[in-house]
Amino acid sequence: MKKEIGIIGIGNVGSMLLRKFTEFNIFREENICVANRSEEKLESLSIKYPDITICKNNIELTQKCKNILLCVEPLNLPDVLMEIQPYTDSEAYLMVSTSMVAVEDIQKFHDGGITIFMPTLISMVNGGVTLAYHNSRADNNQKTFFHNSLKQFSEVKILEESDINICQNMTASFPGFFAEIMLEFVKSASVKSRNVSDEELEHMLLVSLLGASRLLLEKNMSFEETINRVSTKGGITYEGVKVFEKSLPDVFSEALCASMSRYKEITKIASTDIDKLKSQK
Numbered sequence: 001m002k003k004e005i006g007i008i009g010i011g012n013v014g015s016m017l018l019r020k021f022t023e024f025n026i027f028r029e030e031n032i033c034v035a036n037r038s039e040e041k042l043e044s045l046s047i048k049y050p051d052i053t054i055c056k057n058n059i060e061l062t063q064k065c066k067n068i069l070l071c072v073e074p075l076n077l078p079d080v081l082m083e084i085q086p087y088t089d090s091e092a093y094l095m096v097s098t099s100m101v102a103v104e105d106i107q108k109f110h111d112g113g114i115t116i117f118m119p120t121l122i123s124m125v126n127g128g129v130t131l132a133y134h135n136s137r138a139d140n141n142q143k144t145f146f147h148n149s150l151k152q153f154s155e156v157k158i159l160e161e162s163d164i165n166i167c168q169n170m171t172a173s174f175p176g177f178f179a180e181i182m183l184e185f186v187k188s189a190s191v192k193s194r195n196v197s198d199e200e201l202e203h204m205l206l207v208s209l210l211g212a213s214r215l216l217l218e219k220n221m222s223f224e225e226t227i228n229r230v231s232t233k234g235g236i237t238y239e240g241v242k243v244f245e246k247s248l249p250d251v252f253s254e255a256l257c258a259s260m261s262r263y264k265e266i267t268k269i270a271s272t273d274i275d276k277l278k279s280q281k
């Protein structure tokens with residue numbers, strides 16, 4: 001009898017999913033298989049999760065599992081798909097943790113259900129939004145399986161494939177963007193503060209941010225309403241907001257363009273790699 005779930009690639013995403021699956025008892029350890037390129041990561045896993053099945057390679061995992069999570073880098077995905085293709089049939093369900101490889105290209109290796117998704121490392125603390133797209137061959141059981149596997153530690157949002165590129169900036173990439181923006185905020189404040197350390201500034205920001213997010217979500221306040229409430233004309237916040245209003249649109253637009261165009265570039269490289277692999281076969 002096949003195991004419930006297999007994870008190929010135990011990096012940031014694969015290990016987070018494994019941790020959450022066991023923490024929430026979504027899958028019992030006995031029903032989980034894992035495989036990874038380097039063996040070192042697997043050795044420590046067997047100590048932490050004594051009852052999971054550690055596979056010696058991706059092929060063994062594919063033979064043992066019906067539902068397979070592929071959590072490798074986008075440009076490593078073509079080789080993994082090529083490697084496992086002979087061992088998957090149309091019953092197998094592939095869940096790919098990147099939307100940067102197009103479903104159309106993944107379908108060149110697999111004619112069954114496929115879900116591409118963009119997880120977020122925010123889910124390490126049970127939150128954040130996972131974006132996903134199901135291909136037309138994914139049946140209702142598979143869609144439910146996916147949803148049930150992730151919903152306890154993240155909000156799952158199904159989108160059209162073409163919308164994931166822009167939306168992932170608000171979810172998967174967000175922790176990185178947020179950290180950079182906050183870092184610059186602290187650096188600017190640091191120059192102007194006398195007796196407050198960077199750590200203290202960072203702490204004040206994070207606590208304020210957590211509170212501001214709760215305030216907006218729980219009181220259903222829009223960004224505009226919040227600005228109006230906090231930044232009264234003639235006041236101190238108002239002056240700062242005016243500067244942000246002037247400079248930020250260009251900064252955000254440029255950052256989004258850069259991220260989105262790299263996404264498209266990676267999709268194109270992966271597509272070319274896949275066509276090359278298929279033609280060599």
Ligand SMILES: NC(=O)C1=CN([C@@H]2O[C@H](COP(=O)(O)OP(=O)(O)OC[C@H]3O[C@@H](n4cnc5c(N)ncnc54)[C@H](OP(=O)(O)O)[C@@H]3O)[C@@H](O)[C@H]2O)C=CC1
Nearest residue numbers: 009010011012013036037038071072073074076098119172
């Ligand atoms: N990190 C994030 O916040 C997010 C990541 N993603 C996507 O999820 C995917 C994984 O990201 P992340 O976990 O950060 O990446 P990591 O580099 O941390 O992990 C990738 C893992 O895949 C393994 N791997 C690579 N090639 C193979 C192979 N041929 N066979 C088996 N295992 C292999 C690597 O093994 P080894 O130990 O040898 O390096 C590594 O453990 C990527 O596609 C990424 O774009 C999506 C949304 C958010």
